[in-house]
Amino acid sequence: MPATPAWLASVEALLNRSIAQSMPATAAARRLNNTSLQIEIEGMYAIRAVVSADRLALMAGDENEADAVISGSPWSLFELLAGGVKSAGGPTAAGRAATRIRGDAEIASRYRELFGLARPDFEEELSRLAGDVPARRLSQFARAAFSWVRKSGRTAGENLAEYLQEESRDLVNRAELEEFLLGVAQSR
Numbered sequence: 001m002p003a004t005p006a007w008l009a010s011v012e013a014l015l016n017r018s019i020a021q022s023m024p025a026t027a028a029a030r031r032l033n034n035t036s037l038q039i040e041i042e043g044m045y046a047i048r049a050v051v052s053a054d055r056l057a058l059m060a061g062d063e064n065e066a067d068a069v070i071s072g073s074p075w076s077l078f079e080l081l082a083g084g085v086k087s088a089g090g091p092t093a094a095g096r097a098a099t100r101i102r103g104d105a106e107i108a109s110r111y112r113e114l115f116g117l118a119r120p121d122f123e124e125e126l127s128r129l130a131g132d133v134p135a136r137r138l139s140q141f142a143r144a145a146f147s148w149v150r151k152s153g154r155t156a157g158e159n160l161a162e163y164l165q166e167e168s169r170d171l172v173n174r175a176e177l178e179e180f181l182l183g184v185a186q187s188r
């Protein structure tokens with residue numbers, strides 16, 4: 001088995017620190033003792049997660065059989081971790097490949113729960129490096145920046161939709177669509 005990359009060892013240490021600080025995460029890890037999960041990020045990397053003695057170990061994936069295997073694109077795996085599960089049979093509506101689970105789906109679900117419970121508090125982790133006040137300020141700045149990006153994206157989408165409906169007339173607006181559908185219903 002290849003050596004664990006430094007970035008993966010750092011993630012492992014961060015997750016284990018969060019598991020140790022949370023009773024629900026510790027209980028979830030205890031239920032997963034002596035199990036393994038392989039996460040295959042299509043076209044990129046495979047990661048093996050193993051729980052032993054209530055501690056999570058992350059390493060580069062290998063050819064050995066895991067109790068459960070989750071594979072998919074980076075985006076579909078992120079959606080799975082965030083809670084939005086796509087169907088496991090074929091592509092999704094957006095054309096992306098769905099996440100696939102092989103092996104014991106219950107173990108895969110429990111690992112998903114463990115990763116959710118072990119999600120680190122990034123402000124707390126940053127305060128360990130920079131101190132409480134700078135970490136708080138950086139956290140507030142990051143929240144404001146993400147909020148601005150989200151709001152800007154929504155506004156740009158609304159402006160584009162309005163342009164396509166009103167200026168270029170490439171899209172039908174809601175009132176015209178409802179009028180058309182009413183006419184079709186009356187024609188029937």
